[in-house]
Amino acid sequence: DTGVSQNPRHKITKRGQNVTFRCDPISEHNRLYWYRQTLGQGPEFLTYFQNEAQLEKSRLLSDRFSAERPKGSFSTLEIQRTEQGDSAMYLCASKRGTGDHFGPGTRLTVL
Amino acid sequence: AQTVTQSQPEMSVQEAETVTLSCTYDTSENNYYLFWYKQPPSRQMILVIRQEAYKQQNATENRFSVNFQKAAKSFSLKISDSQLGDTAMYFCAFMKHDAGNMLTFGGGTRLMVKP
Numbered sequence: 001d002t003g004v005s006q007n008p009r010h011k012i013t014k015r016g017q018n019v020t021f022r023c024d025p026i027s028e029h030n031r032l033y034w035y036r037q038t039l040g041q042g043p044e045f046l047t048y049f050q051n052e053a054q055l056e057k058s059r060l061l062s063d064r065f066s067a068e069r070p071k072g073s074f075s076t077l078e079i080q081r082t083e084q085g086d087s088a089m090y091l092c093a094s095k096r097g098t099g100d101h102f103g104p105g106t107r108l109t110v111l
Numbered sequence: 112a113q114t115v116t117q118s119q120p121e122m123s124v125q126e127a128e129t130v131t132l133s134c135t136y137d138t139s140e141n142n143y144y145l146f147w148y149k150q151p152p153s154r155q156m157i158l159v160i161r162q163e164a165y166k167q168q169n170a171t172e173n174r175f176s177v178n179f180q181k182a183a184k185s186f187s188l189k190i191s192d193s194q195l196g197d198t199a200m201y202f203c204a205f206m207k208h209d210a211g212n213m214l215t216f217g218g219g220t221r222l223m224v225k226p
Contacts, residue, residue, distance in 0.1 A: 004155075033213060042115075042202050042216030043156075056211050091156070093214075098144055098206070100214060102156040 002026070004103035006092050012109045013082055020078045021106045025094030032075050033100065034067060035091040036060065043091055049075060082110045113138045113205050117217035124193045125225050131178075132188045132220045134203030140164075142208040145179065145186045150219075151199040159201070162186065193224045 005024045013019050025032050030051050035043035046065070047057045051072035061067075064082075069075040079086055087110045093100040114137045124130035136145070147159040162170045162179050169177050174194075178187045190197055203217040 031212065035214075040219070042204075042219050043214070045213045045215070048211060048213055056213070095212075098212070099158050099161065101158075102148075104155040 004092055004094050004101050006090075006103040006106050008106055009104060010107045010109075012111065014111050015082060015084060017082055018078065018080045019082060019108065020076055021090055021092075021108075023075045023077070023092030023094075023103055025074070025092070026096075026101055027073075029094035029096045029101070030072070031095050032069055033093045033095075034075070034077050035093065037089040037091055037105070038087075046077075046090075079108075082108075084110050086110050113140070113207065113215045115203055115205050115215055115217035117201075117203055117220050119220045120218070121221045121223070123223040123225055124190075126193055126195060128193055129189060129191045130193055130222065132190075132201050132203075132222065134186045134188070134217055136184050136186065136203070136205050136217075138184070138205065138207075140207050144206045144208065145177075146204040146206065146214070147175070147177070147186075147188045148202045148204060148216075149197075149199045150202065151196075156202070160188065190222075195224050195226060198222060198224045 033048040034046040037043040049069040064080045067077045089105040091105045092103040143164045145162045148156045150156045160172045174191045200219045202219045204214040
């Protein structure tokens with residue numbers, strides 16, 4: 001069990017640019033979740049996958065956001081035309097049962 | 112929709128003392144789980160303790176225990192013999208027992224353990 005990894009750990013971008021984050025879950029975990037956490041707040045659910053199928057998306061996930069999990073392994077979260085309001089920590093979590101394992105997160109700063 | 116409320120934004124405790132963090136939630140569900148997660152500064156979130164709603168017995172994990180009051184929709188965390196390494200943000204979280212199993216988090220309590 002090597003844990004959940006996320007890359008990059010930090011991303012600084014200019015408004016209007018596209019960014020992509022990657023999450024590598026624990027290998028036997030079939031469920032993968034993306035959350036967004038703004039400073040001083042609790043994480044908020046964005047979307048989740050069971051294997052390769054994206055089964056639910058939050059209303060927080062605007063049309064500029066897209067997530068994939070090809071082959072049910074790693075997942076990517078892309079934000080197009082970034083806005084300053086997208087600045088946050090993006091957390092990935094995976095699980096097989098009821099206990100989520102979180103990655104270290106990707107901190108996005110949009111200038 | 113579920114909501115989770117943590118009414119204490121910040122708390123402090125002396126090393127070796129006991130501290131209790133509060134959490135209330137609102138749901139119409141009968142079958143669910145409750146969790147406390149710890150997020151140390153600049154480090155990833157880790158699970159501290161979990162409670163199944165159908166279990167009346169309060170969960171314990173070493174120095175961590177909960178007081179689960181289902182009727183009152185209250186789920187507090189007690190940390191005994193506080194250690195400096197307990198300094199962190201603590202998040203209470205709710206999970207419905209359904210297909211999605213996503214977490215709904217409270218706003219967090221920042222705990223500072225003082226030497």
